[in-house]
Amino acid sequence: MDLFEYQGKQLFARYGIPVSPGEAVTTVDDAVVAADRIGYPVVVKAQVQVGGRGKAGGIKVAADAAEARQHAGAILGMDIKGHVVATLWVEAASDIAAEYYASFTLDRSAKLHLGMLSARGGIDIEQVATDEPGAIARIHVDPVDGLDDATCRAWIDAAGLDPSATDSLVDILLGLYRAYTEGDADLVEINPLVLLADGKAHALDAKVSLDSNAGFRHPEWLEYEATQVLDERERAARARGLNYIGLTGSVGIIGNGAGLVMSTCDVVNQVGGAPANFLDVGGGAGADVLAASIDVVNDDPQVRAILVNIFGGITKCDEVALGIVEALERVTLASPIVVRLDGTNAAEGRIILEERTSDQLVTKPTMLDAARTAVELAAR
């Protein structure tokens, strides 16, 4: 789960990382009230979970109330790469002397945490990483040991940051590491991490991605979940507890297990079709979950055929078949369904479906046959 900048900054502030005073608002009037309270100049920043908002005109400095009103009006509702701006973060403007970069994430290959620090922060850090990999100082942190003061000092030195700011940078890096580990984040990133004219370091942006598996020990995340931006289909699927990603094709895909569903999408593509979605019912799905999945996929107007691909392990194919039958009785299908069942209780499942076979319900023995048939039906 990705956080908005203002949520990330609120998280950072709890770990003692200096951020600019600011407020999150959703109307032009509130933006002006917030700006008056903070004191000018202020920066009005679009809250979207996509890069490049500055270049798109989503970040503006306002010298007075009239400018704050003008910028807030222009940015609210703005479409940045398909993300419509619904929230603004208004904060005190900073007097910037230098722009750095700092982040922590998991290095899956080393199975250790990876910290990256650079004197070359700002919007083009990915370009820096490609052109001058040496400009980014990297350290591995063993989660058993954690990060200490001396390591931070050596790391700051290796990155070539201003030595006079070392003390304040050490505090920020230690706080950022705690926000990463105690906050159960997959990624924490400050870009830019700025040096102010008074010599103090300060987080001017915040990118935080949380590990949804750790939600059970973070009741405070409910607030973030409420602000997640999802398309209508994704919202409907999530409300039913399904693992769903909307795509742009015409074959609705339902399967069990992420690998099998990904593979099903690949095979549909291979035989000339395009998936309308990725829907993983997970392990041990019963009839009710299958029926709910068919509801969600059937409600998608771009779907022209539905492909159900199940290899039963924990999931029992007779349960899956009952779910399909239940869905057929309850909803009017907008598209035909092609079903492939294999694994646990597949024979029983096929018998249940055999009695219902029609133009709207086709069964196929293999994944490839089922994908071909679904793609043909979607093209009709």
Place this chain on the structure above:
Amino acid sequence: MSIFVDDHTQVVYQGLTGSQGRFYGLRNRAYGTQVVAGTNPKKAGTDVEGIPIFATVAEAAAETGATVSCVFIPAPGVAAAVMEAAEAGIELVVVITEGVPAHDEGRFFNELLRSYPGTQLLGPNCPGLISPGKCNIGITPGEIAQPGGPVGIVSRSGTLTYQALGEMTSRNIGQTTCVGIGGDPVPGASFIDCLRRFETDPDTEAVIMIGEIGGSAEEEAAAFIRDEMSTPVVAYIAGITAPTGKKMGHAGAIVSGGKGTAETKIAALEAAGCGVATNPSEIGDRMAEVVAGR
């Protein structure tokens, strides 16, 4: 032969008294696995259909001689369960539980590496492993596997593992061992840990390796196959057309440096001399050719 486990392996189930643990523990026993104990501190002294329940893994191991544990504990308790098994001297800990926080995985993986080098972890979030006809630990449906070899299977995906077993069995090709390493960010056993064992197992004459997009485990496996394996490998990568999803921040892109896509994985595996299948049925066709030509 088989890798990791055989017909003498004795297994303790952590969480045997829960609904999932009980269901699969009993199913594994019915398959022929020596399910010798379960643990639950509140139910010590009782039994599950004749399987004795102990308060701790250490007591279970001391009483029964179990050397392998299978964990069905809910996600919040997995870190403690893994450490308990390691402290009890368990040699292989198989964690089936899904939804374990990545930071917990990172900690206990490195804790084991440093303080308990004799303990091998498999999972979390994996289907477990099966040596057909000998031992089935986890949730793999045993009936789709066929004893006798000569094929070993290692996979990051649960259901695709079953698909691969099904492809082999339907062609009357047996399996030595099938290991699901799981798709989590910090898996215990890696592809390489399994490939190395298959390479030295005299009965495994060919290996199926099933990967997914993301991370660089497949690229690392490709280098190992190229440099250290003479056993032929047929590979498959799921997710060629999968969406990359919302990406936030730059750290991920900087870390991966172009690795992690299906294209780079397939290219690395092909360069290492693997046959790479483009869909699951082709895994079966390609392996049938390898087995016929040996």
